Amino acid sequence: MTTSLRNAVLTALAVLPTARSAAQVPVRAGDTTAPVLRAVPDCAPGNSTCTCEVLRETLTGVNATLIPSDGANYDDFEDENYSAACRLPAACIVNPKSAQEVSEVVKILSQTETKFAVRSGGHNYIPGFGSVNETGVLISLSNLNTTELSADTKSAKIGPGNRWQAVYETLIPQGVTVVGGRVGAVGVGGLMLGGGLSYFATERGLAFDNVKSYEVVLANGSIVTATADNQYSDLYKGLRGGITNFGIVTSYELYTYPAGDFYIDARAYGPNQTSDFLNAVVEYQRKGQLDSLSSISIQLLSTGPTILMLYNKPVESIAAFNPFYNLGAYTVIAPAFNGTLLDIMSLTGSRFSTGDISTYGETFTHEADADLMIELYDIFVNETASLPSGATGVWVPNPIAASVATAGKQYGGNSVGLKEVPQQWYEWFITWTNSTQEQTVWEISQQITQLCTAATEAKGLSLPYLFTNTAGKSQNVLNSFGADNVAFIKATAAKYDPGQIFQKLQNDGFLIRNL
Numbered sequence: 117m118t119t120s121l122r123n124a125v126l127t128a129l130a131v132l133p134t135a136r137s138a139a140q141v142p143v144r145a146g147d148t149t150a151p152v153l154r155a156v157p158d159c160a161p162g163n164s165t166c167t168c169e170v171l172r173e174t175l176t177g178v179n180a181t182l183i184p185s186d187g188a189n190y191d192d193f194e195d196e197n198y199s200a201a202c203r204l205p206a207a208c209i210v211n212p213k214s215a216q217e218v219s220e221v222v223k224i225l226s227q228t229e230t231k232f233a234v235r236s237g238g239h240n241y242i243p244g245f246g247s248v249n250e251t252g253v254l255i256s257l258s259n260l261n262t263t264e265l266s267a268d269t270k271s272a273k274i275g276p277g278n279r280w281q282a283v284y285e286t287l288i289p290q291g292v293t294v295v296g297g298r299v300g301a302v303g304v305g306g307l308m309l310g311g312g313l314s315y316f317a318t319e320r321g322l323a324f325d326n327v328k329s330y331e332v333v334l335a336n337g338s339i340v341t342a343t344a345d346n347q348y349s350d351l352y353k354g355l356r357g358g359i360t361n362f363g364i365v366t367s368y369e370l371y372t373y374p375a376g377d378f379y380i381d382a383r384a385y386g387p388n389q390t391s392d393f394l395n396a397v398v399e400y401q402r403k404g405q406l407d408s409l410s411s412i413s414i415q416l417l418s419t420g421p422t423i424l425m426l427y428n429k430p431v432e433s434i435a436a437f438n439p440f441y442n443l444g445a446y447t448v449i450a451p452a453f454n455g456t457l458l459d460i461m462s463l464t465g466s467r468f469s470t471g472d473i474s475t476y477g478e479t480f481t482h483e484a485d486a487d488l489m490i491e492l493y494d495i496f497v498n499e500t501a502s503l504p505s506g507a508t509g510v511w512v513p514n515p516i517a518a519s520v521a522t523a524g525k526q527y528g529g530n531s532v533g534l535k536e537v538p539q540q541w542y543e544w545f546i547t548w549t550n551s552t553q554e555q556t557v558w559e560i561s562q563q564i565t566q567l568c569t570a571a572t573e574a575k576g577l578s579l580p581y582l583f584t585n586t587a588g589k590s591q592n593v594l595n596s597f598g599a600d601n602v603a604f605i606k607a608t609a610a611k612y613d614p615g616q617i618f619q620k621l622q623n624d625g626f627l628i629r630n631l
Contacts, residue, residue: 159228161228161229162228162230162251163228163230164230164231164250164252164253167207167208167225167230167253168207168208170224171208171221171224171253174220174224175210175211175217175220175221179193179211180210180211180212181209181210181211182208182210183207184205193209193211193254193256193258194206194209194254196237196238197235197238197247198237198239198240198475199241199473199474199475200471200473200474200549201241201474201475201476201551202241202242202243202244202246202247203247204243204247204248204249204254205250206247206248206250206252206253207252207253209253209254209256210253210254210255210256211259212257213259213260215331215339215367218257218260218333218364218366221253221255222333222337222364222617223336223337225253225617226336226337226615226621230252230621231251231252231253232252232621232622232623233245233246233247233248233252233253233254233255233622233624234246234255234257234364235247235255236257236258236277236303236305236306237278237302237303237304237305237306238303239302239303239306239307241474241476241477241545242476242589242624244623244624245623245625246306247623252623256277257275257364257366258277259277260275260276260277260367261278261282262274262275262278263278263282263283263286263287265292269290269291269372270371270372271328271369271370271371271372272287272292272294272369272370273331274294274367274368274370275366275367275368276305276308276366276368277303277304277305278303278304279301280296280297280299280302280303280304280461281300281301281465283296283304284296284457284461285458287372287375288456288457288458291374291375292372292373292375293372293373293374293375294326294370294371294372295312295314295320295321295322295325295326295370295371296312296314296323296370297312297314297323298314298315298413298464299461299464300461300464304368305365307323307585308323308327309324309355309365309584310359310583310584310585311323311357311583311585312324312585313514313541313583313585315378315411315413315426315428315457316373316411316428317517317520318408318409318410318411318519318520319409319519319523320373320523321519321520321521322520322524324357324530325356325523325524325527325528326527327352327369327370328343328369329343330342330351330352330355330368330369331365331366331367331368331369332355332364332365332366333363334362334612335363335613335614335615335618350604350607350608351612352528353528353530353531353604354531354604354605354608354609356524356528356529356531356532357530357531357532357584357597357601357605358531358594358605358609359625359626360618360622360625360626360627361605361608361613361618361619361627362609362612362618363612375457376428377429377455377456378426378428378455378456378459378460379426379427379429379430379431379432379452379454380424380425380426380454380455380459380463381424381425381450381451382422382424382425382448382449382450383422383423383425383440383446383447383449384420384421384422384446384447384449385420385421385422385423385443385445385446386445387420389421389445390416390421390490390493391490392443393420393421393423393440393443394421394489394490394493394513395439395486395490396439396440396442396443397412397439397489398484398485398486399439400412400436400437400439400440400515401538402484402538403439404436405436405515405538406517407435407436408517408519409427409428410425410428410434410436411425411426411428412424412425412426412440412515413426414512414513414515416511416513417511423440424449424460425437433452472549473547473548473549474547474548474551474557475545475547476545476546476557476558476561476588477543477544477545477546477561477586477588478542478564478565478586478588478591479541479542479582479583479586479587479588479591480565480568480569480578480582481539481540481541481542481579481580481582482539482575483537483540483577484515484537484539484540487575488572488575488577489513489540492568492571493511495564495571496509496511496564496568499560499564499567500546500560502560503546503556503557504550504553506548506549506550507546507547507550507553507557508546509547510544510545510546510547511542511544512542512543513542514541514542514543515538515540516538516539516541518537519536520534521534521535521536521537522536532581532601533596533597533598533601534581535579539579541586542568542586543583543585543586545586546560546561561588562590565588565591580596580598581597582596587626589624592631593626594626595631602631605628616629
């Protein structure tokens with residue numbers, strides 16, 4: 117890129133906001149206003165190659181902007197996507213190291229009308245959501261990876277590029293933790309925007325119900341802080357469900373809680389115990405889950421069910437888990453012990469594989485019912501029997517207490533419309549390594565969702581909510597929140613992104629444009 121072009125870009129970055137952008141998004145003292153760019157010379161609209169040249173000249177630092185010809189460095193950043201099917205060849209990958217640099221990137225992409233995707237940890241397994249091909253730019257937030265505990269230790273500011281393992285390793289030695297991910301390798305950003313299930317959900321709601329403030333880069337480049345009681349309170353609530361429709365979150369300030377020891381017990385049961393196991397899950401939901409310190413994480417494999425039982429106090433056993441204690445013979449995965457959240461991360465660390473493995477799954481929700489759970493698992497087993505060689509399926513029902521919805525209301529409200537009843541959220545998934553099998557896996561996945569949804573509706577137990585973190589590409593997540601919440605999300609997006617930058621240029625996602 118010529119010196120004149122670089123100077124033109126830097127001059128454009130310094131232009132004051134237009135009157136319209138200032139009126140649409142008020143900025144208070146302490147917030148940073150990053151103005152809209154004027155025309156960037158020589159870049160035709162949507163010319164990703166030219167845009168990458170501009171970005172490479174604008175951002176400084178090691179690996180700030182990587183292009184495919186950078187070889188191994190580029191490949192390493194592309195491969196951060198968890199599912200191999202999501203590793204798309206972006207025209208360039210930018211790695212901003214501050215909110216201010218994210219702002220510069222957004223302004224350049226907006227003015228050059230270049231397609232983009234945003235990735236924090238890369239765990240989303242839908243191609244194109246946290247990835248983009250050569251027609252666009254991938255914004256990697258991996259450099260926004262600080263964890264800062266407040267002076268009074270009551271909150272922590274956490275960058276979206278963190279993995280939960282690193283967050284816990286920073287906070288737990290200081291005696292506190294946050295409501296975050298259940299697996300250390302998962303990134304902060306995607307989990308927080310999608311809601312986020314944690315081991316504290318029954319007591320404290322979803323992860324986004326525990327956000328004190330969001331730092332957000334808006335479509336015009338402004339950097340604002342949204343809280344429950346400032347002038348961005350609508351944005352604050354919108355981000356509790358509205359996902360990527362408003363801007364790019366560059367920091368989450370989460371409330372902290374004392375980091376005590378857990379009772380930890382991990383077991384596996386035989387395939388012939390599956391029906392009894394699923395009955396035990398519903399019995400636990402109706403009785404044991406009323407003890408909000410208890411939580412379970414389960415998977416159903418071809419070898420039988422597995423369960424991780426946790427209690428947020430050090431004890432020897434707990435009555436809440438009696439339905440599982442009473443199942444009879446089991447295989448020890450980890451003998452019952454009292455340990456920390458970091459010990460739990462060690463147990464769950466192998467839950468997600470990487471390498472050349474592709475993953476895809478979908479979700480649906482229903483009221484707790486054992487007979488229905490057995491029927492649904494039979495559907496899954498029957499349909500996955502036709503998977504191509506080497507592909508495997510895992511069935512994951514998440515038992516959700518009514519108190520999860522209640523906590524969301526108590527902690528400031530969210531935009532997802534949960535019903536206050538015991539329910540199941542599913543995150544079943546299929547893994548495969550042969551790229552030629554992708555279409556077959558997709559077709560089987562669609563069939564599983566259709567049959568399972570029909571079964572829940574036939575029993576009158578279907579619930580509309582679709583869990584964002586585990587939903588599939590064709591699922592209508594936003595509409596599952598209810599008409600009032602959809603209207604609110606639309607209005608909030610129109611206010612903070614009047615030019616529809618995040619609708620027109622963002623590569624894919626659960627976006628308003630798809631409603």
